[in-house]
Amino acid sequence: MTTHPDTVLIIDFGSQVTQLIARRVREAGVYCEIVPFQSAAEGFRRIRPKAVILSGSPHSTVDIGSPRAPDEVFSSGIPVLGICYGEQTMCAQLGGKVEAGHHREFGRAFLEIDDDCELFDGIWAKGTRHQVWMSHGDRVTAIPAGFKIVGTSTGAPFAAIADEARKFYAVQFHPEVVHTPDGAKLLSNFVHRIAGLSRGWTMAAYREQAVEAIRKQVGKGKVICALSGGVDSSVAALLIHEAVGDQLTCILVDHGLMRKDEAQSVVAMFRQHYNLPLILVDASDRFISALEGEADPEKKRKTIGRLFIEVFEEEAKKLGGADFLAQGTLYPDVIESVSFSGGPSVTIKSHHNVGGLPERMNMKLVEPLRELFKDEVRALGKELGLPESFIGRHPFPGPGLAIRCPGGITREKLEILREADAIYLDEIRKAGLYDAIWQAFAVLLPVQTVGVMGDGRTYEFVCALRAVTSVDGMTADFYHYDMAFLGAAATRIINEVKGINRVVYDVTSKPPGTIEWE
Ligand SMILES: Nc1ncnc2c1ncn2[C@@H]1O[C@H](COP(=O)(O)OP(=O)(O)OP(=O)(O)O)[C@@H](O)[C@H]1O
Ligand SMILES: O=c1[nH]c(=O)c2[nH+]cn([C@@H]3O[C@H](COP(=O)(O)O)[C@@H](O)[C@H]3O)c2[nH]1
Ligand SMILES: NC(=O)CC[C@H](N)C(=O)O
Numbered sequence: 001m002t003t004h005p006d007t008v009l010i011i012d013f014g015s016q017v018t019q020l021i022a023r024r025v026r027e028a029g030v031y032c033e034i035v036p037f038q039s040a041a042e043g044f045r046r047i048r049p050k051a052v053i054l055s056g057s058p059h060s061t062v063d064i065g066s067p068r069a070p071d072e073v074f075s076s077g078i079p080v081l082g083i084c085y086g087e088q089t090m091c092a093q094l095g096g097k098v099e100a101g102h103h104r105e106f107g108r109a110f111l112e113i114d115d116d117c118e119l120f121d122g123i124w125a126k127g128t129r130h131q132v133w134m135s136h137g138d139r140v141t142a143i144p145a146g147f148k149i150v151g152t153s154t155g156a157p158f159a160a161i162a163d164e165a166r167k168f169y170a171v172q173f174h175p176e177v178v179h180t181p182d183g184a185k186l187l188s189n190f191v192h193r194i195a196g197l198s199r200g201w202t203m204a205a206y207r208e209q210a211v212e213a214i215r216k217q218v219g220k221g222k223v224i225c226a227l228s229g230g231v232d233s234s235v236a237a238l239l240i241h242e243a244v245g246d247q248l249t250c251i252l253v254d255h256g257l258m259r260k261d262e263a264q265s266v267v268a269m270f271r272q273h274y275n276l277p278l279i280l281v282d283a284s285d286r287f288i289s290a291l292e293g294e295a296d297p298e299k300k301r302k303t304i305g306r307l308f309i310e311v312f313e314e315e316a317k318k319l320g321g322a323d324f325l326a327q328g329t330l331y332p333d334v335i336e337s338v339s340f341s342g343g344p345s346v347t348i349k350s351h352h353n354v355g356g357l358p359e360r361m362n363m364k365l366v367e368p369l370r371e372l373f374k375d376e377v378r379a380l381g382k383e384l385g386l387p388e389s390f391i392g393r394h395p396f397p398g399p400g401l402a403i404r405c406p407g408g409i410t411r412e413k414l415e416i417l418r419e420a421d422a423i424y425l426d427e428i429r430k431a432g433l434y435d436a437i438w439q440a441f442a443v444l445l446p447v448q449t450v451g452v453m454g455d456g457r458t459y460e461f462v463c464a465l466r467a468v469t470s471v472d473g474m475t476a477d478f479y480h481y482d483m484a485f486l487g488a489a490a491t492r493i494i495n496e497v498k499g500i501n502r503v504v505y506d507v508t509s510k511p512p513g514t515i516e517w518e
């Protein structure tokens with residue numbers, strides 16, 4: 001991992017919105033990292049941050065054994081901002097007092113500004129009142145020596161406090177959420193005005209650092225990159241290519257489960273714009289033969305995962321071996337895998353990824369995007385000249401059309417689905433809706449219904465259309481189309497695709513549904 005001179009350390013006590021703190025700090029042009037409180041002391045020494053932010057938490061500081069910030073956070077002379085639980089633990093640790101569960105405040109609250117404070121510069125003047133978002137049951141009842149009150153709310157007499165000499169600040173509300181309208185500016189004030197950090201975190205700067213880091217890691221080694229044409233793997237490939245040129249070979253597997261003309265258009269784009277070694281492996285027969293008749297969603301996923309590994313092993317061998325495998329792992333994946341609140345959770349779906357590869361193939365991982373959020377990856381893609389049509393793409397799952405064809409898979413069904421999906425997306429693009437939708441696709445149901453076309457009886461498949469809005473794919477709502485749009489798309493699909501005589505629209509959100517049908 002690269003090191004950044006001006007880093008803010010965010011200590012995660014298990015808040016639902018810790019990632020938002022990181023988003024806001026990065027938007028202010030400052031690099032930051034999140035570490036769970038259990039490894040905060042180690043993280044503090046490794047990262048040597050210029051400022052620290054303490055997150056909220058489901059815990060209560062009055063409980064025995066509840067988490068604390070490492071002492072060096074307060075003794076090393078750098079600015080500290082506590083948010084909610086962060087304020088409470090700051091007070092508990094520095095000589096103040098916290099009481100449990102009297103004045104619960106959840107949701108909208110109003111903050112009275114009692115005093116000027118650098119946190120409020122340019123946003124909130126003394127004597128004014130502003131909307132903030134609260135979510136707490138405990139409250140601070142005495143502040144440590146050296147602190148003064150700068151803001152109050154009905155439920156929190158110490159809603160904002162400051163020790164300007166030591167540059168310690170704390171707020172009971174959550175500046176990181178959009179329901180605190182000026183919160184982003186408050187966080188920007190903390191990192192710029194108070195901590196004095198510069199706006200060094202730009203994708204142009206990142207590009208340079210990342211290229212250097214890749215060169216250092218890879219040396220003269222050979223790298224292979226599984227390239228799907230999705231944003232993540234495309235950006236990872238371009239960055240690595242910039243760093244080590246022909247030491248990189250990209251492998252695109254056409255598993256016969258891609259969208260219409262997808263494999264060819266990805267190859268054409270890369271060949272046209274970039275001079276990067278790219279092998280297209282046509283493994284469609286192999287994948288589809290293995291999947292034919294398979295109806296179980298998990299078996300489909302596992303079969304596909306296994307075949308991906310086999311194909312990569314064979315291709316690496318043909319290249320005379322490879323030392324590194326490149327992946328488009330993003331920061332949210334990294335956080336999730338070490339998340340404090342993660343715990344053992346049930347497997348909803350076995351997401352295929354190539355993560356099983358390196359061990360079996362004896363390769364080391366190159367993950368140049370593991371510090372970035374998806375929108376930063378898109379910005380980096382822009383920086384690297386990736387065409388707009390690739391940057392704004394909807395995500396597409398590794399197992400492809402196989403998980404959009406519930407019931408037994410057949411070549412014929414995949415063909416029908418591919419056609420319907422292409423028409424649906426074409427209609428979405430023509431209506432100018434592509435960018436407003438997070439992800440859209442067609443599903444071919446294993447159900448035949450009776451219809452009448454040209455005065456004749458038809459008995460054909462039902463096609464379901466799906467479109468969702470989302471931020472990160474973790475939760476989603478169905479997209480609220482205009483009925484006229486749906487009617488037009490349905491008519492085109494039924495008229496143009498032989499094998500479909502009925503179209504329905506999926507109005508399920510996530511949860512309780514998932515985005516994909518399998
Ligand atoms: N057909 C494919 N050929 C080669 N590698 C693939 C293929 N499909 C998926 N992969 C690999 O699996 C990884 C995970 O897929 P995933 O869909 O999460 O990411 P992506 O395709 O790069 O981006 P996006 O999330 O925008 O679709 C990809 O980054 C890529 O390395
Ligand atoms: O690379 C992938 N491999 C997979 O196995 C996989 N399964 C789901 N998805 C994508 O993940 C997001 C959330 O999907 P679900 O709500 O269906 O779990 C959506 O964007 C899905 O398209 C996958 N991506
Ligand atoms: N959001 C929070 O950080 C809440 C802190 C603590 N659990 C409380 O209820 O007061």
Ligand SMILES: [Mg+2]
Pocket residue numbers: 228230395396397398
């Ligand atoms: Mg993809």
